[in-house]
Amino acid sequence: MKRDRPSSTARKVALNILALGAKPEMQDILPDGIVDATARLLVAAGVVGEGAVRFARSRTAVAIYEAFDWMMPGQFEAFAHRKAFCERTVRDGIAAGAIQVLVLGAGYDTLGWRLAPEFPGVRFFEIDNPATGERKARGIAGLGRRDNLYLIRADLANQALVDVLAAVEDWDNA
Secondary structure (H helix, E strand, O other), X not given: OXXXXXXXHHHHHHHHHHHHOOOHHHOOOOOOOHHHHHHHHHHHOOOOOHHHHHHHOOHHHHHHHHHHOOOOOOHHHHHHHHHHHHHHHHHHHHHOOOOEEEEEOOOOOOHHHHHOOOOOOOEEEEEXXXXXXXXXXXXXXXXXXXXXXXXXXXXXXXXXXXXXXXXXXXXXXX
């Protein structure tokens, strides 16, 4: 990844989520609202246009992803299972009393943005490289800020996580 450019991997993962949303069998696996929120975020952030979103959500895009799945069988659908696992784990943690959620390398993930209104007593922190973080912040501004969602732009290749978090006023080290 080039430090001065938004992550192409984050873009690919987000577009993959859109394509998975076009597969009926993924509807029961993908977290509620993830596909629409991801599409809206990508457009609001200027990552892709409406045409790219429409294509990513098409059967043609699904067929392309599935055609390449032979190289690493199951990789395409694994994204849906991973997103579902992460969201279940976060929800379980909150149910057990967690008041902070930290996502490293958040990319264009919408977990914090989607869960923040449901859990106003929980603070959601996302750290990503400055270029990707800038795009994400632009997209979140377009979707609507959340008071308990903190977007942190930091290059963890050059800064220690503990130092980055120490500089965040609302992060609780306890």
